[in-house]
Amino acid sequence: MASKVNISARELHIGYGTQQIANTINFKLNEGQLCGVVGINGIGKSTLLRTMCNLQPALKGEIKIKDKSLDNLTSLEQSKQLSVVLTESIASKNLTVSELIALSRQPYTNWIGSLTEKDKEFIQNSLDIFELNNLKKQKCYELSDGQLQRVLIARAMAQDTAVILLDEPTTHLDLYHKVQILKLLKQLVKEHQKTILFTTHEINLAIQLCDKILLLDGKNNPFGSPSELIEKKYFETLFPSETVIFDTKTGSFKVNK
Numbered sequence: 001m002a003s004k005v006n007i008s009a010r011e012l013h014i015g016y017g018t019q020q021i022a023n024t025i026n027f028k029l030n031e032g033q034l035c036g037v038v039g040i041n042g043i044g045k046s047t048l049l050r051t052m053c054n055l056q057p058a059l060k061g062e063i064k065i066k067d068k069s070l071d072n073l074t075s076l077e078q079s080k081q082l083s084v085v086l087t088e089s090i091a092s093k094n095l096t097v098s099e100l101i102a103l104s105r106q107p108y109t110n111w112i113g114s115l116t117e118k119d120k121e122f123i124q125n126s127l128d129i130f131e132l133n134n135l136k137k138q139k140c141y142e143l144s145d146g147q148l149q150r151v152l153i154a155r156a157m158a159q160d161t162a163v164i165l166l167d168e169p170t171t172h173l174d175l176y177h178k179v180q181i182l183k184l185l186k187q188l189v190k191e192h193q194k195t196i197l198f199t200t201h202e203i204n205l206a207i208q209l210c211d212k213i214l215l216l217d218g219k220n221n222p223f224g225s226p227s228e229l230i231e232k233k234y235f236e237t238l239f240p241s242e243t244v245i246f247d248t249k250t251g252s253f254k255v256n257k
């Protein structure tokens with residue numbers, strides 16, 4: 001059975017007003033796929049993410065969620081298809097972990113905002129999957145960066161959308177917690193058939209864990225499986241080679257000593 005395309009971009013140009021930041025971005029992501037967006041500082045990763053969740057307009061081209069153009073979705077329809085975890089610090093840190101995760105059910109609750117049994121089930125499932133039961137009564141400001149990141153992803157999970165977008169979900173985390181978060185994302189796409197797209201500077205980890213990588217390079221913006229991109233030597237020109245080199249044998253970046 002052919003996998004379903006959950007999100008795609010066609011000939012997408014992104015930027016601010018008359019300032020183009022990245023051009024001709026093309027990709028298609030199926031359900032059950034984890035995709036990392038990589039590229040040097042300032043190349044447009046966060047701009048792409050913000051464009052993909054309609055926080056800013058595309059300059060050209062089309063984004064589709066399933067078979068519908070993002071432009072044609074109402075904000076309620078969008079919030080049932082697409083959840084977003086951005087880097088900006090959350091305004092609601094005064095809430096407990098449970099309360100923050102419960103907010104994710106807003107697209108489904110009635111006008112009073114009361115939670116049904118089904119809503120409560122989604123919230124409890126998320127707490128279970130992300131092992132947050134022992135933290136659920138804690139205030140969000142009391143959490144470590146790694147714990148808060150897990151809570152934010154749990155909230156996106158409880159929103160029950162086909163697509164989850166995350167902006168740098170592993171910043172400020174130590175190596176163990178970076179790997180833990182990325183493995184959780186991998187588990188989500190495989191066990192729950194989600195499509196997850198996240199921006200990252202952890203290219204070595206993305207190469208090991210992602211099904212697809214979108215490499216914003218300011219030219220071709222290649223998209224493919226990590227091994228396809230390695231074979232086509234796209235990683236080799238990403239950084240100046242006198243500083244960092246790409247080792248094709250191990251599929252990882254090394255310091256050029």
Ligand SMILES: Nc1ncnc2c1ncn2[C@@H]1O[C@H](COP(=O)(O)OP(=O)(O)OP(=O)(O)O)[C@@H](O)[C@H]1O
Binds near residue numbers: 021040041047048
């Ligand atoms: N609100 C804005 N208005 C105008 N230009 C902006 C705005 N936000 C970002 N930019 C510019 O857009 C470009 C891309 O920024 P963006 O934050 O998308 O890059 P990035 O790849 O996510 O960078 P980093 O890896 O450093 O987080 C930069 O040149 C930045 O200065």
